[in-house]
Amino acid sequence: MAIERTLSIIKPDATRRNLTGKINAKFEDAGLRIVAQKRIRLTKEQAGKFYAVHAARPFYDELCTFMASEPVVVQVLEGEGAVQKNRQVMGATNPADAAEGTIRAEFAESVGENSVHGSDAPDTAKEEIAFFFSGLELVG
Ligand code: ADP
Ligand code: MG
Numbered sequence: 541m542a543i544e545r546t547l548s549i550i551k552p553d554a555t556r557r558n559l560t561g562k563i564n565a566k567f568e569d570a571g572l573r574i575v576a577q578k579r580i581r582l583t584k585e586q587a588g589k590f591y592a593v594h595a596a597r598p599f600y601d602e603l604c605t606f607m608a609s610e611p612v613v614v615q616v617l618e619g620e621g622a623v624q625k626n627r628q629v630m631g632a633t634n635p636a637d638a639a640e641g642t643i644r645a646e647f648a649e650s651v652g653e654n655s656v657h658g659s660d661a662p663d664t665a666k667e668e669i670a671f672f673f674s675g676l677e678l679v680g
Pocket of ligand 2: 658660
């Protein structure tokens with residue numbers, strides 16, 4: 541399988557509870573390399589732009605308010621099949637459905653405040669990485 545990159549976000553519920561290191565350990569234990577990372581505070585407008593694909597969903601406003609509520613850690617994860625591998629490490633969107641040992645099973649507070657974001661396909665990963673990182677910040 542090819543080496544891929546995917547965009548990950550450690551969400552406000554997790555940064556608030558000081559879980560960045562524990563979550564990063566899950567990525568590294570799964571063989572994903574954190575090749576870029578920064579802690580930022582999104583505005584609600586920036587969060588809205590990032591999650592524009594969900595603009596018609598009933599939870600959109602709540603999601604954007606949440607993502608702007610505390611700092612987030614945005615990161616690029618690299619590895620074999622990184623997009624799907626990261627989705628496995630994250631677990632299902634709703635922590636009630638997430639497999640044991642996954643980030644969401646262990647740390648998520650609810651379906652909305654679920655600790656991590658991960659790209660869902662290689663093409664969206666490319667777009668999402670470019671949303672947060674310049675080429676100069678991606679050193680591998
Ligand atoms: P994922 O993050 O697993 O890719 P989605 O792309 O479907 O999930 O949704 C994006 C984010 O929107 C979720 O991670 C979660 O924070 C929020 N969300 C999804 N479904 C709901 C819901 N039913 N109620 C509240 N928030 C939700
Ligand atoms: Mg998604």
